[in-house]
Amino acid sequence: MKEKIEEILKELCPGIDLESTEMIDDGLIDSFDMVALVSELVDAFGVEISVEDIIPENFNSVDEMAALVERLK
Amino acid sequence: MEEKTKELISPAGKNSARRWCLAFFATLLLLLAALCVFNFLIDPFGVFGDPIFDWYSYNETNNPRAAKIAYLEKHHEEYDSYIIGASSTSSFSKETLDKYFDADFYNLIMYGSDLLDVEKTCDYVLEHYEVKNLVMNVFISTGFRYDEPNDDLTNALHEKVSGENPLLFYGRYLLMNPQYSFEKLRARRNDTYLSQPFDVFEPVSGAYDKRARDAEPIGDLEGYLESYPVFKNYPQYDRKMEHIDDAVDSVKRVSEKCREKGVNLLVVSAPAYYESVLWYDKEDVKEFYTKLSMVTPFWDFTVSSVSLEPRYFYDETHFRNAVGDMALAKVFGDTGVYVPEDFGTLVTEENASAHVDSFWELEERMETYTKEVPILLYHHITEDPNDNAITPQQFERQMELLKAGGYETVTFDEMIDYVEKGMELPQKAVCITFDDGYKSNYEIAYPILKEYGMKATIFVIGSTVGNTEHYKDTDFPITPHFNFEEAKEMVDSGVISIQSHTYDMHQWADYETGEKIRKNILRLDGETEEEYRTALRNDFTRSKEEIEQGTGEEVNVLAYPGGEYSTLSQVVLSSQGVKATLSIRPGKAVLVKGLPQSLYAMRRFYIRPDTEESEFLGWLE
């Protein structure tokens, strides 16, 4: 799953540091990327991500994103 | 940085923060204290007694209400009578009031004030100072404006008058914008002898310093309208008097207080320019004046033939000092001063209504009060064709023309009497003058004038009187000038009057050796005002004394050398008793009764060798 997420991220934000744990807080992902990311995740994993889930704590790192998807499945 | 947790700050940081905060408040207090001290010392409103400059003409300009009371706190013992009102009050001069009332007046004019300001100020003055007479000026506009805000530094009433908490009052002036003080310092640097817009008051009298205004030459109406275009295109307003009762009640309370205190109260209503009276509704004015007359009889000057003559006014609503003198002469029945017949009415309950009606019936009912007089200017007379001067034949011919035309010569004394006392001049008046004092005037002109029964005035340069061969102490040749013996002979004959052309302010640059050369009466480059005034005063005094000693005739007319003059020169000369001055601008002199300024820088026709007869006759027309 993590590989898939990394792939999506790479495509969306070329040059992003995949090891980063503060992707949101450091502004690596802005709100446009976020929307695109969410819709890609929804497509790729067939989960439903709602607005409530869009908080930095869920998107600051690849691990957190994976955890979120896992939780929603 | 923002989220820095408080625990992380070291004790040292804590101490430093404490120190910083204390320093902050200490600095703030210090700066405010410095501000207070600065404003206190410079005191641009005079409320702290102006400890350094004692410059009340400035302070009163900033706020007459507060500064005048502050001034009086220190000086009220010098006065025993007060005149009070808005800006038009200024034109009642202290000298005239003192003379008629036999008192020491202070003019408490507060520009822009309404009758509530006036009442409060009267209250204070009546309670705290010794008052014999109180003159209250109720201008027509006081029924329109009442209880206007007094909350700016510039229009606040003094704490003693308003009863405001002194702490708040003085606090405001201590903690005010320091720019007020800076501006005072700046003005101090630019201060001049005559008033400027920043120091318009005359501290001792309390009135506006009108020396410059009173020295302003005034002549024909057209020229006046050019200089004062407001009268050509007079503003129109529609004003409803909404404060008639307020205003009348204020006057009532003041008058009751005066009665109680045994103070002699005179209520006047100052002259207004006619068109400004039309801003108001007739019924309003009638109500106002009728109600006022029920409280106290008052002398009303609002509307008269004076109201129709712009030259008696210097702006929309303010009349000249000369008009104030006429008004006071009317009140005191002084027949020695010209007063237009319809000027001033004592309004009582009985006549109030009819009196106001007459405002709206005012039309061309004025007696003649102006006179055009051609003044002829001659110099040297000689047969010598090389000299650029007229010949005896030309001169005699011109006298003949005057005689044939029925012209009568008038003297300056007669013209002064016309202006001051309204004494009429001959229908066809002409005035003959000679500048410089050449011997030819004595030898040639004098006999001819005598023969034709004419009078003339000769303006002599003091320093060259009696110079027959040389220019003063030099070896330069000079056209001969008569001496005082000859002058006295002419004066004694009644034909000639000898007046001043300065003592030595008409110098020939080429013949002079000194560094400062005075070709005319104007201030020299690099000369201070003080030096100049002294020089001019000394020069004129010497000229006057020598002439008066030599001829026994009083000197009160001066012909400006080269026709050059300035406001300052006119002010200095007026203060020395000069009543008329002459320029060389061509044209007839226009005299206006009651307006001394019409005698200043009077125009003259310069007669040259090539002056044609037709031209000469044209001037007289």
Added chain:
Amino acid sequence: MGIFSLSYAAFVAVGLFAYYLIPQKAQWCVLLALSWGFYLTAGPRAMGYLLFVTASTYAAALFLNKQNRFLKSLGKEEREACAPAVKKKKRAAALLLMLANFGLLFFVKYWDFTAASFQRLGISLPSLGLLVPLGISYYMFQSVGYVIDVYRGKYDAQRNFFRYALFVSFFPQIIQGPIGRFDALAPQLFAQRRFSFENLKSGLQLALLGCLKKLVIADRAAVAVEKIYGDHQAYGGVMIAIGVLFYCIQLYCDFSGGIDIVRGVGRMFGVELTENFRRPIFAQSLTDFWRRWHISLGAWMKDYLFYPISLSKPILKFGKFSRKKIGGRLGKILPTSVATFLIYFVIGIWHGSSWKYIAFGFYNGILITSGLLLEPLFSRVREKLSLTDGHRGMKVFRTLRTCVLVFIGRYITRAGSLRTGVSMLWKTVRHPIPSQFLQGGLFSLGLTGGDLLVVGVGVLLLLVAEFLEERGKSLSERLDEKPFWVQWITMALGLFVLLLLGVFRGDYISAEFIYQQF
């Protein structure tokens, strides 16, 4: 009571004494009393609006909270069974709340504008002439954000009405923001504190800086702005551009200066309010600009408007559709663009009821979406020029470009109407008339040479300070490292300048001016 007035300073001083002298348990009550007292000076009617917003959001949040708890209390199966019904209830409640609040806001703020617009279409609606209650947009957004957060289950609702009321009305921020978040702000408001000189110091520093920005710089610039915008027909394009520049200076110094004071006062009470400006002059793009300018508003819009819209089912569906049918870059960003447009439209309207604000919103929306659309083109150009993202020249270029775009937008927002703004912009391009400027036009704007110098030097100092801060360390941090006398001199200088050039500006009446009749 304006926040730049002496009475406000006195109010804060009294407030601080009361706050730190009273038993710590009651400290929050002092804050509430101060806040309501402060707001009451705006009049009882305004207070009515405040109470309405407070009470309605309080009640809605409680209701939503109850539903959340109810759902949580159920077992897994039951929860799944009940969820749709509860969700429906919640949604209805939230909708009702928003309708009531935004309806009210619309009514007081936009009714007259709407009526006037309809008038043009020939439909006559009465104009009401309501006064907009002080700060209503700010505290309403703050409260509604709180309700949405509770709706989303982000945190529990506050049960104590008065505590909640303090969150809505905390006096430093009620007039002009920043729009705070309950989870960040509330705990600070209810904390029990001892007086600390650190807080006082940093609060005073911030407030002093704010006063300097506003009273020394903004109020001077405002004179020129007034003159040029007020009489724009008389000016050529160059002078108009200068007027717009002055307006940019005025707007930033005024708004951020105000926020500095607000945050400074907050700090004195130990409350750290959210940042509202982060050196917008150095923004790299228009999007970046909106992340640095009026941050709390942008963040609100993002969290409560942008995400819900872009992640709503219809938009997600539309996204799928567009990616398939349209494809490529456009297909990908089209849905986000729609949301973006909407956000800037709302931000535009939020600023005021006039077409020019709507146009301003569109202007930003168009630029940002077209920027997104053209990004591949840009990156190709960059590649050709072999410019990397980190290239310094690139950064400078982007900063300047952003400045210019923002600058152009400002033509419209200050002008009397959209038409005027556009004609002013047109003039700048077509009729510059530089001679006006060259012949001393700067000195005819009602500012003396001294004033211009003060504005110039002030702006320069501000730029240097912000540049240094952008590079990592704020001015106050740098100062703290210096010896005490340097700190003192700086503070004393600031106070001196504030007194001399700020506090007393504009209230001088020349005697020659008042005294006209001599």
